[in-house]
Amino acid sequence: MVTIRKAKGEDGDVGPSDYILYKSGGGSLKIYLFGAHITSYKVNGVEKTWMSTLSCLDGAKPMRGGVPIAFPQFADEGPLALHGFARESIWKVEGGAGEEGVVFVLEDDEKTRKLWQHSFRLEYRVKLNEEGDELDLSLKVVNKGSSPFTFGGCLHTYFAMDAMDTKISGLGGCEFIDKCDSRSVKKQDDEKITIPEEAHRSAKDAGKQEEMGFVDRVYLNTGSPKEFEISVASSGAPIFKVLHNGFPDTTLYNPYTGDKQGPGFPDFDDEGYKKIICLEPTIGEANRVVLEGGGEWEGGQRVKVM
Numbered sequence: 001m002v003t004i005r006k007a008k009g010e011d012g013d014v015g016p017s018d019y020i021l022y023k024s025g026g027g028s029l030k031i032y033l034f035g036a037h038i039t040s041y042k043v044n045g046v047e048k049t050w051m052s053t054l055s056c057l058d059g060a061k062p063m064r065g066g067v068p069i070a071f072p073q074f075a076d077e078g079p080l081a082l083h084g085f086a087r088e089s090i091w092k093v094e095g096g097a098g099e100e101g102v103v104f105v106l107e108d109d110e111k112t113r114k115l116w117q118h119s120f121r122l123e124y125r126v127k128l129n130e131e132g133d134e135l136d137l138s139l140k141v142v143n144k145g146s147s148p149f150t151f152g153g154c155l156h157t158y159f160a161m162d163a164m165d166t167k168i169s170g171l172g173g174c175e176f177i178d179k180c181d182s183r184s185v186k187k188q189d190d191e192k193i194t195i196p197e198e199a200h201r202s203a204k205d206a207g208k209q210e211e212m213g214f215v216d217r218v219y220l221n222t223g224s225p226k227e228f229e230i231s232v233a234s235s236g237a238p239i240f241k242v243l244h245n246g247f248p249d250t251t252l253y254n255p256y257t258g259d260k261q262g263p264g265f266p267d268f269d270d271e272g273y274k275k276i277i278c279l280e281p282t283i284g285e286a287n288r289v290v291l292e293g294g295g296e297w298e299g300g301q302r303v304k305v306m
């Protein structure tokens with residue numbers, strides 16, 4: 001295992017901050033201190049996460065793609081900017097990539113206290129296995145104060161694949177909030193689902209043309225630990241095995257043709273929806289965590305590349 005810290009701009013990099021290159025076996029990661037944001041995960045040279053070529057990279061806005069961290073708010077479920085401030089904050093790095101992986105830390109400061117008046121410490125551990133084909137992400141939230149606080153969030157992983165020929169299993173039987181149909185609560189009957197079919201279903205339910213569908217759903221109480229499989233629909237070949245821990249809910253997100261529907265997605269590549277699925281361990285509105293003073297909460301996502 002090797003980690004190298006590079007300064008902002010080093011080697012011609014155009015990203016928003018210093019960054020860490022982390023290698024183990026055939027795996028390599030690029031992680032910016034801005035947001036503790038993973039922007040690349042390669043296994044044997046093949047990219048497993050997706051970044052929009054139109055992403056803002058100068059730190060003025062969050063980056064589009066990779067693994068953004070939403071904290072202390074999930075999406076627009078609160079008074080803060082979308083997904084909270086963690087993905088736009090500069091984190092610190094503690095230690096190198098030993099057994100524990102690389103640990104990124106974010107603590108409250110004057111800037112965060114103006115937005116959210118609580119004293120906290122986030123520890124985000126990023127770890128590759130020896131072969132480099134398994135990525136383990138773990139987020140610890142510590143309440144450093146003496147009174148309780150409440151938080152939501154997610155790890156907003158953008159997985160790279162042919163999303164139009166992909167099946168996702170593990171969500172059958174769960175209830176979900178359909179954000180593309182006025183947040184109606186529905187039940188997922190099928191065990192294996194595809195993006196086009198689900199986008200069309202949401203559009204139809206919302207009285208829209210099928211091509212205008214989105215998949216933006218928070219599956220409720222999906223359980224912990226919870227395993228998902230992402231596989232090629234046409235051949236059945238597995239692509240990723242994903243394990244969620246600690247997070248109560250799971251978001252499934254693909255803007256489908258919506259990334260071409262106007263000003264909402266200026267930083268999303270045209271037809272980028274064909275290349276991504278976001279499967280996100282989530283703390284949604286109904287399951288927000290109340291953390292007592294001095295308390296700790298931990299949750300994560302483990303991704304095995306098949």
Ligand SMILES: O=P(O)(O)OC[C@H]1O[C@H](O)[C@H](O)[C@@H](O)[C@@H]1O
Nearest residue numbers: 075082083179216217251253278
């Ligand atoms: O556009 P962003 O702020 O990065 O958020 C991207 C998406 O994140 C989550 O998946 C939410 O469920 C969506 O409602 C949101 O659109």
